[in-house]
Amino acid sequence: MATIYDVSVLAGVSLATVSRVMNNNTKVSEKTKQKVLSAMDQLGYRPNTIAQSLASNRSNSVGVLVSQLDGPYYGPMMTEIETALRAGNKHVIIAAGHSDESQEKDGVEFLMSRGCDALILDVEAVDDEYLIKLHQGDTPIVLINRYIEEISDACVYLDNDLGGYLATKHILSHGHKDIAYISGPKFKLDAQDRLHGHQRALTEFGVEFDEQLCFEGDFKEHSGCLAMEHLLSVKKTFTAVVCANDQMASGAIAVCLEKGMKIPQELSFVGYDNIPFPQYISPKLTTVNNPIHEMGKMAAFWVLKHVYNDPKAEVENTFTPQLIVRDSATKPSDNHNKQL
Amino acid sequence: MATIYDVSVLAGVSLATVSRVMNNNTKVSEKTKQKVLSAMDQLGYRPNTIAQSLASNRSNSVGVLVSQLDGPYYGPMMTEIETALRAGNKHVIIAAGHSDESQEKDGVEFLMSRGCDALILDVEAVDDEYLIKLHQGDTPIVLINRYIEEISDACVYLDNDLGGYLATKHILSHGHKDIAYISGPKFKLDAQDRLHGHQRALTEFGVEFDEQLCFEGDFKEHSGCLAMEHLLSVKKTFTAVVCANDQMASGAIAVCLEKGMKIPQELSFVGYDNIPFPQYISPKLTTVNNPIHEMGKMAAFWVLKHVYNDPKAEVENTFTPQLIVRDSATKPSDNHNKQL
């Protein structure tokens, strides 16, 4: 690999001059500039970013820490982050936290020691205090999917309480009174908020929250299956199921279909997230849109703006969920819950 | 941030000694080692990996280039790669190639200039020649999902021809004679191989491949919908549809269900990849398993073994697909294709 030195020799100029044309921040005469440029591509020169980082104390790379790399949720987010950052000529270094406190902290250390200029974090297990302290350090951080008042300007998040409210209100408006709920893991903030919104809607409509008809899943399809099995085993009537995400809704619906139940005639469903797949099942899932692409993009823009001073990056912090009405929820009918 | 120098002063030893205890490859007396160690955590010292990379010409990071970061395919692969590499204390730098030649080449440059010790590539648009040349360079590369004879030892791949064969054979064994095929993009090698395996099975059973009943999709759900609409518009009888992946199969099935067709009674389906979601639709999709997790892991192991000389990493290059029989394929019945 050719170095800046090789280029300088071939071009007949000094090291410093070569460095100058690379970063074109200082004036260089057009003539020498051309000499350098041609020397560069004669040698197929590519700057060594490691050395650049060491000398400039800037790595042009941003660390991204998410819970997991797969699934319909983080994939799109990562995509947007990578695209936006790449367009700004920045690198993305990733790490997975697996919703575990020590792994999340480990990931942060990992990324910081790699000299990231900033960190984009979607973390769930570490507490607010840790993040606030981190925020005070030298490396800027942005939080996705989490709101901490003290550092609110560095948070990009969705109003999950409102989302939960909207989903449940939709069900209530159809006249349902007996409503089951499949929750996400209760240690996760978004799961808590969605549940809270759900309960808020119930209260507003004067229907009581029934603890026995609430199941805590893990946001994955299979736990939706388990949830449904459980709910059906509770000898209680319910005409609708509100699910904290689409994946669990899909699992739950699959179980019902398997049992020969008619959806939504016998049982209505609402999901959350608006992931692509459930649009291809029957019935098409009514859900709440989660603008995860946008949030990923905004986190990247935040970094571009605040860390790299990109004037084009406009950032938006708060996102508002929207109900997407499709076919899985309707009015309660009389022949619901036949199996009871 | 404390440097190695600060540590050496506090511990009363030389820079080299500090470096030695960090990399513990040279003998250091237990006593000085303890002095250094305690100095380190007194200062909260963290090595600057950038400087380490520059000095040692090793970055401990491996670049991963995939087509896209989302979707049920790359997510799991990335997860395994990250997990395996992280366990070996290596970093992962990612880039997306978007199945576009210039973006893929760009991604490679991008990762190389970042000083990656090795590259794991899942590329589709660049030609073999480019990869062979890359393979001769200084940075080791591994190819996932692609077989190039000249560099076969650096390829981790699935026998897609066999997979296509198995899927179609399953359909043929049920007695189907009129079979439609929804292909992936024909410029992609895996799509080509799967189609080839399909045709091989047909030939073996003495049924002819019908070009009119073959539709080229893009491996995404929506193109499965388009494919089905198209196939139904061709005024030809067919009793089964073999799909080059599960996503397109899901889209196609959704269209049929929408039209009120009974699956598999009226039309049988086989997919490919065995992604999680279609297990939660009705009918459960019969498909071919694609061990994408394993392949990601193997690519990471390859790097661990050949680049970092990890003796524990055992690598396997070739993977064999397996048929997963579920509920979407059955015998052809007489009332198929009623709509014709």
Added chain:
DNA sequence: CTGTTAGCGCGTTCAA
């Protein structure tokens, strides 16, 4: 076993 001394490839003063 430990210290000295060169670099690694580049950015950035400071003079000229």
Added chain:
DNA sequence: TTGAACGCGCTAACAG
């Protein structure tokens, strides 16, 4: 406008 020289934080000979 350009060049010389130093330093970023660390590793890797080479001595001792």
